[in-house]
Amino acid sequence: MARQRKDRLRQSQSARCSLCGITLPTGMMVPDGGQACADIRWYCKDAKSCTERWTARLPGTGIG
Numbered sequence: 001m002a003r004q005r006k007d008r009l010r011q012s013q014s015a016r017c018s019l020c021g022i023t024l025p026t027g028m029m030v031p032d033g034g035q036a037c038a039d040i041r042w043y044c045k046d047a048k049s050c051t052e053r054w055t056a057r058l059p060g061t062g063i064g
Contacts, residue, residue: 015042020053 016023018032018041026042033040044050 017042017044017050019043020050022050022053 013026014023015026015029015031017029022044024044028045029042030045031040031042
């Protein structure tokens with residue numbers, strides 16, 4: 001019983017993609033960075049969908 005309550009209260013961590021800007025759970029993201037970096041950038045694991053979202057918002061392309 002206690003475990004079910006803890007799981008229900010646990011919030012999943014999320015991150016925003018540095019390319020397309022979508023916010024997803026970190027399990028669906030890939031971190032870029034390490035101890036030498038001041039911050040970590042996150043990218044979508046689904047590169048095809050990320051690229052479609054990212055390029056659809058490019059100015060001057062007539063797309064989006």
